[in-house]
Amino acid sequence: MDYRAYIAARIQAGGLSREEIAEAITVPPDPSLGDYALPCFKFAKALRKSPAAIAEELAAQYPADSVIESVAALNGYLNFRVNRAGLAEETLLSIEKQGSEYGSSDMGGGKVVCIDYSSVNIAKPFHIGHLSTTVLGGSLYRIFNFLGYRAVGINHLGDYGTQFGKLIAAYKHWGDREEVQKGGIHAINALYVRFNNEATEEMEREAREYFRLIESGDAEANALFEWFKELTLAYVEKIYERLHITFDSYAGERFYTDKMQPVIDELEEKGLLTESQGAKIVDLEPYGMPPCLILRSDGASLYATRDLAAAIYRKKTYDFEKCLYVVAYQQNLHFKQVFKVLELMGKDWAKDLVHVAYGMVSLEEGAMSTRKGKVVWLEDVISRCVEKAYTVIAEKNPSLENKERVAEQVGVGAVVFGALYNNKIKDIVFSYDKALNFDGETSVYVQYTCARASSVLFKAREAGIARTDALLPPCDAEFELVKALAAFPECVVSAAKNYEPSVVARFAVDAAQKFNKFYIECKILQAETEAQRAFRLRLTEATLTVLKNALTLLGIGVPEKM
RNA sequence: GCUUCCGUAGUUAAAUGGAUAUAACAAGCCCCUCCUAAGGGCUAGUUAUGGGUUCGAUUCCCGUCGGGAGUACCA
Numbered sequence: 001m002d003y004r005a006y007i008a009a010r011i012q013a014g015g016l017s018r019e020e021i022a023e024a025i026t027v028p029p030d031p032s033l034g035d036y037a038l039p040c041f042k043f044a045k046a047l048r049k050s051p052a053a054i055a056e057e058l059a060a061q062y063p064a065d066s067v068i069e070s071v072a073a074l075n076g077y078l079n080f081r082v083n084r085a086g087l088a089e090e091t092l093l094s095i096e097k098q099g100s101e102y103g104s105s106d107m108g109g110g111k112v113v114c115i116d117y118s119s120v121n122i123a124k125p126f127h128i129g130h131l132s133t134t135v136l137g138g139s140l141y142r143i144f145n146f147l148g149y150r151a152v153g154i155n156h157l158g159d160y161g162t163q164f165g166k167l168i169a170a171y172k173h174w175g176d177r178e179e180v181q182k183g184g185i186h187a188i189n190a191l192y193v194r195f196n197n198e199a200t201e202e203m204e205r206e207a208r209e210y211f212r213l214i215e216s217g218d219a220e221a222n223a224l225f226e227w228f229k230e231l232t233l234a235y236v237e238k239i240y241e242r243l244h245i246t247f248d249s250y251a252g253e254r255f256y257t258d259k260m261q262p263v264i265d266e267l268e269e270k271g272l273l274t275e276s277q278g279a280k281i282v283d284l285e286p287y288g289m290p291p292c293l294i295l296r297s298d299g300a301s302l303y304a305t306r307d308l309a310a311a312i313y314r315k316k317t318y319d320f321e322k323c324l325y326v327v328a329y330q331q332n333l334h335f336k337q338v339f340k341v342l343e344l345m346g347k348d349w350a351k352d353l354v355h356v357a358y359g360m361v362s363l364e365e366g367a368m369s370t371r372k373g374k375v376v377w378l379e380d381v382i383s384r385c386v387e388k389a390y391t392v393i394a395e396k397n398p399s400l401e402n403k404e405r406v407a408e409q410v411g412v413g414a415v416v417f418g419a420l421y422n423n424k425i426k427d428i429v430f431s432y433d434k435a436l437n438f439d440g441e442t443s444v445y446v447q448y449t450c451a452r453a454s455s456v457l458f459k460a461r462e463a464g465i466a467r468t469d470a471l472l473p474p475c476d477a478e479f480e481l482v483k484a485l486a487a488f489p490e491c492v493v494s495a496a497k498n499y500e501p502s503v504v505a506r507f508a509v510d511a512a513q514k515f516n517k518f519y520i521e522c523k524i525l526q527a528e529t530e531a532q533r534a535f536r537l538r539l540t541e542a543t544l545t546v547l548k549n550a551l552t553l554l555g556i557g558v559p560e561k562m
Numbered sequence: 563g564c565u566u567c568c569g570u571a572g573u574u575a576a577a578u579g580g581a582u583a584u585a586a587c588a589a590g591c592c593c594c595u596c597c598u599a600a601g602g603g604c605u606a607g608u609u610a611u612g613g614g615u616u617c618g619a620u621u622c623c624c625g626u627c628g629g630g631a632g633u634a635c636c637a
Binding site: 023026028029030033037039041042044045050051074075076077121158160161162163253276277278279280281288289290291292293295296297298300302303306328329330331332333334336357359360362389392393396397410421422423425426427429434437438439440441442444445447448449451452455456459460494502506509510513516517519520521523524525526540561562 | 564565566577581583586596597598599600601617618630631633634636
């Protein structure tokens with residue numbers, strides 16, 4: 001039931017449409033005021049009356065019924081109280097019927113949303129800075145699928161550039177096949193770092209030559225490159241598995257090597273390409289932006305050139321309704337330029353390209369720097385969180401089976417949640433202190449709440465208490481919980497609309513807080529009456545379902561016990 | 563310089579233009595003969611600054627201050 005529409009249909013005020021009234025209906029800051037409220041200030045001018053008077057009048061006229069039980073005017077607000085049992089019944093039935101699908105919808109109608117995220121660079125291990133794009137993208141992928149879209153996850157590999165020439169040169173000078181095979185990506189990265197620190201003029205020249213060899217299809221150079229790529233992918237896939245991240249495509253920059261020329265031709269045809277300082281550019285001066293570089297003065301393509309080709313390819317291949325780029329705000333200008341160039345090329349779908357920008361990660365001692373060794377590797381953060389989880393479990397619940405498995409869910413969950421809980425645009429200063437804190441507004445809190453609920457339900461089953469569709473008018477704590485659960489579907493929609501998984505993360509904590517208040521205030525198994533116990537068990541089960549759905553959208557597992 | 567983002571308790575943050583600005587962490591104090599204390603309760607403490615728009619601004623606009631990012635051949 002859409003309560004806003006229901007209320008709006010029963011109100012006539014100042015010639016406003018029902019939609020406008022429904023839109024204006026809010027939720028009061030304090031539940032003791034009511035469940036819904038209509039601020040009457042907007043009507044004051046048209047009706048030439050004070051908001052307070054209008055509210056009084058509307059309150060007197062409003063036909064209370066079995067859905068909206070009472071109406072009261074206060075401070076220019078019209079406050080509505082819904083029938084608690086009615087809302088509870090509707091919400092519980094809907095959760096019970098839909099189960100793990102509760103909160104999903106078909107609003108996407110099967111339309112495609114491409115999501116470009118994580119985008120690993122060959123030969124570069126993940127540090128903590130790669131976490132945001134990976135888990136934000138991974139969560140958006142799930143959220144859009146949940147809402148009936150067809151999400152296409154794209155890992156736009158960073159597999160093109162002169163750095164790979166450098167890498168091969170470094171390997172040729174200092175590398176050892178066995179060591180690299182054994183050391184994997186960190187061994188490769190060490191070679192690259194060493195090159196940047198120690199390379200001579202001569203080696204720089206070699207690096208450029210190796211890059212040329214890769215480009216011209218030289219067998220040996222390509223074999224080395226492919227080997228580095230394999231080692232990189234083997235490494236990231238392990239991490240993706242732990243984070244529950246998947247992709248539908250690994251088409252990276254190299255994939256577009258042969259797809260750039262047509263774009264350049266098209267730019268030329270459309271008269272957008274001009275020469276400046278020896279380079280080919282698209283002039284964006286009229287739009288207040290620096291030029292978009294398409295070809296360097298030596299004829300080589302650039303980042304923007306490949307992104308243009310990639311966007312066109314994706315539109316052609318997937319016919320997306322939207323294409324999201326989950327990339328740090330550092331690249332705001334780059335995407336503004338690329339999107340603008342596509343618009344100038346007459347691609348009407350350029351408006352469907354969205355740069356989902358997020359904040360930067362630094363360390364307490366400042367910006368990360370691989371060269372200076374100021375770096376926090378992602379796998380280290382994950383292992384430390386999992387270890388901490390294991391330690392806590394061993395201490396608090398020594399008899400728990402599957403300690404490793406639970407520790408993995410808890411530890412990984414904490415890492416993921418830490419990156420998804422706040423607005424994505426916020427910068428993050430990483431610290432182990434914060435990462436390892438499992439108290440308060442964390443995934444651990446939500447998981448713990450789930451474990452409590454599971455435990456109650458388990459004990460009920462053990463005692464042979466059957467599931468029922470018992471319903472009672474909820475008390476305050478019960479009703480606050482019901483309202484929280486009822487809000488989940490619109491939370492998911494809001495998360496998708498704003499490309500903001502934090503909405504779901506915040507929902508999970510809020511619902512968990514409401515459950516814990518209920519859990520403390522209302523005895524479930526030892527309720528006073530059987531009907532009360534049955535209703536509370538029903539509410540507990542529904543809470544568990546919804547919290548699971550929320551955490552699943554974030555890519556976080558839910559242990560039954562912990 | 564220009565462009566752009568950000569500025570809320572000691573800290574990290576929340577708040578489609580709405581009522582007394584909301585949580586968590588840290589601090590102090592309480593609560594396990596009772597469904598998991600990774601929990602609950604209590605105390606104390608916040609919108610950088612000056613204008614403007616509005617019945618009403620943390621939110622929108624302009625300025626100032628402070629911080630981040632970007633600003634032509636890296637990605």
